Structures are given as C-alpha cells and as structure tokens.
Amino acid sequence: MHGRIRRRIPLTGVAVAAVAALGVSACGTKETGQKKDAHPTITYWSSWLSSEPQAQIFSQAIADYEKATGITVDVKWLGRDYPNQLKNAGAVGKAPDVYDDASDHIGDFRSHHLVADLSGVLALPVPDEGGKVGDVMPSQALKASSDATGLALLPYTVISSGIWFDAATHPDWAANPPASFDDLLTAAEKLKTAGHAPFAQDGTINGYNAYWIYWLLMRHGGPGTMAALGRSPAGWDDPAVLAAARDVERLVKAGLFERDYMATKYPAAQNQWASRTEDMNINGTWLNSETAKYQTSGFQAQMFLFPSVPGGKDSVEVGTLGWSLNPKSPNLSTAESFLAFMAQKKYMSQISTKALNIPARSDVPAPAMLLAAQKAIDGATASQPTDDGASSLYSGWWNDVFLPLDDQLFSGKISAQQFVSTGKSQTASYH
Secondary structure (H helix, E strand, C coil), X not given: CCCCCCCCCCCCHHHHHHHHHHCCCCCCCCEECCEECCCCEEEEEECCCCCCHHHHHHHHHHHHHHHHHCCEEEEEECCCCHHHHHHHHHHCCCCCCEEEEEHHHHHHHHXXXXXXXXXXXXXXXXXXXXXXXXXXXCHHHHHHCEECCEECCEEEEEECEEEEEECCCCHHHHHCCCCEHHHHHHHXXXXXXXXXXXXXXXXXXXXXXXXXXXXXXXXXXCCCHHHHHHHCHHHHHCHHHHHHHHHHHHHHHCCCECCCHHHCCCCHHHHHHHCCCEEEEEEECCHHHHHHHHCCCCCCEEEECCCECCCCCCCEECEEEEEEECCCCCCHHHHHHHHHHHCCHHHHHHHHHCCXXXXXXXXXXXXXXXXXXXXXXXXXXXXXXXHHHHHHHXXXXXXXXXXXXXXXXHCCCCCHHHHHHHHHHHHHHHC
C-alpha cells in the first residue's frame, strides 16, 4: 500500500522496543579505532517496505549513488509506523541522517528537533543534468514542503485528494464530473436507486472519514477554515463550519455508503471500489497505486477534484512526500548531496511510471489518471496543505478532539449543530 493512511498512530512502548531492535548506532561516521573512514556512512530510514515500488526505485538510486561516490547508505525499510520509531530514536540521540517525511508531519518532527533547513539543497547541481535542484522542483511542491522556519523536506511526490471513480463505468465523469456538491449527491442518489452503494468508505480510519468535512470546509470557507478550528474556539463561530457540517449531515442521512461503513476495516472498502462493488471513493492521489492489483478487468481509475458549493471557495490541496535531514547529523553536507542525487529525472520519472504517483519535478508528467490533478495543482491560484495544516499545526487537538468528534457526525450520532457547539466547547477545554 502507498502509506498515506490518515490516522493517529499512538506512541507505545512497542515503538521504543522497535528502535532498540533495529540495533542502530548513533548518527555519524563509521569509526575504526579512533580514525574516521574516508567515506562516511549515511543512515536512512524509510516509510516504505522493500516490496513497494518506491523502495525499488530508491534502492536502485542508492546503489547508483554508492557506486558513484564510494559512500555507503545504510537504509532501513521500516513501513508506516516509522514516525514513532524516529521520534524515539531522536530522543536518545540515535536518529538517522536521512528519513522519509510527509508535509503533514513537518510540525510534529520539528517539535522533536528532527528537521534541518534544506534551503541549501536547492542551490546544489543535479548530477548529470547541469541545472540546480531548485530549478526542477514545482513551486507549489516547495511551498507545501515548507513551514514558517523554512524548507523542511525535499519532495519526491506531490499528493492531493478528491473523488475517485471508474471511467470505464462512468465515462461521462471523465470529461464532466459532478460540478457541485448537490450534483454529486444527485448522482449518488441515482446510483443508490439502481441498487448500488455509491460511496466506499473505510470507516475505521477516522482520517479518511474526515476527508468529507475537510473538503466541505474548504469549499464553504476556503483555506484556513479548518486550521482555525484548532487554533481557538472562535474558529467554530464561522458560518462556513455549520454549513459544512450540515452538508455532511445530508450525506450521512442519504445513506450513500456501504452497509455498516463505520465498521469497515481498511483496506476493505477501497478494494471493494476497485472491484466495482461501489462506484466512488474519496481518497488521496495514491489510491490507484494502492488498489491496482485489486482492480477488476477493464477498470480505469480516475480522480476529480472535490466539487463546489454555491457561493463557495475554489482551492486545491497540495501536500508532499519527501526526504528530511536530521539537524544533529555530522554528515549533513554529505546527506544534502545525497538528496541532490536522488532528485535526478531518471529516478523521479519512475514516481510516475512505476509508483503511479505525481512526481515532484516540473518536467515530469503524472500518470494519465492524475494528469488533471497535476494540472490543477500547477495552475492553482489558491491552495491549502493537507488537512488545511490542522493535523500538523495542532496534532494533539486533531487526534484527541477533532477526529473523534467528526466520527460522531459522520456516523450520524450527532447533528451538525451539536458538532459545532461540542467542537467549540471541547476546543476551549483542550486549550
């Protein structure tokens, strides 16, 4: 699977034990007696498993880098629970030199003193290409990879989200998708009448459930509306919040998901969508890659942007996956050169062709099913980070207040008005 599961991963003693089990030595050059090796060893922890396309792409790039430079890259393919392992390792001075990062993790990792300034990498030449790293990176991707302190990760993938469908079953949506939220509900009602469950939803993943309220907040209030909810109780007074919650309430009351959707365990629902059991799935740009082997014969995965609301706002979500550096690494300059090497077109192109994601290079087209999303991102006049930045800026509130409350709204246990009033009071208590 691609790994952008939008859920909380609790910090447990298991994660601490996992760090110890890795047997990782403190960051730094290898030592033989009292002398440092001529070429340092870079330690790299990845969120990918060795069987996944990204790991295969990066493994080849690492092998090429080692051959070209004589520098060893000690890579660990850790999988999705690596954030806790990384933070625990950092707490005892054993964080790697390089690690995979996602734009919505920047705030969390920076609070643990794990993020180095990467602005210098942009001025480095891309090996065998002549240009500089900063010249080939899309501006929207660099913006999404930065915070108030500076460039926090060097992106290799650009991510967004929207409504996925099978263009072979719904060819009309490929050129003319539902233009408004009302149009989307109308189309879904027709499918329901015909005996289909229109939307597949892995309801046990609360971050996936939050896609609906998140996008409706963006459409009613625009970028910053969701982030304001975590900043202070006053954010909940914005009329756009109640309007968005009422649209979620309409969606839930219409009964447009599979039976017992809140109990559906990931990845059952998205795989059901891939087998044409349901027609649509709200998800990230990685969905086609995750479900490729489950797609029924002739399936043509495509994604359209979340539709508009009357008098609402228009924006595009832009997030990134990339590499960050440990600021305490004694190998920072070497690690920076490693990132410049990884930015070569021959590797980044495979993010499109092999991993089936949007590559973070301006001169590499996305795979066919994501070309529309790439075009929208490149031409966006307004954009917001993943989750409007709320999950990164206010991670404790996001996990402890917002996601559980949204699950109550999304499951139909509370009304839109209760969602707003409870959200305001719980946010006040949290702060």
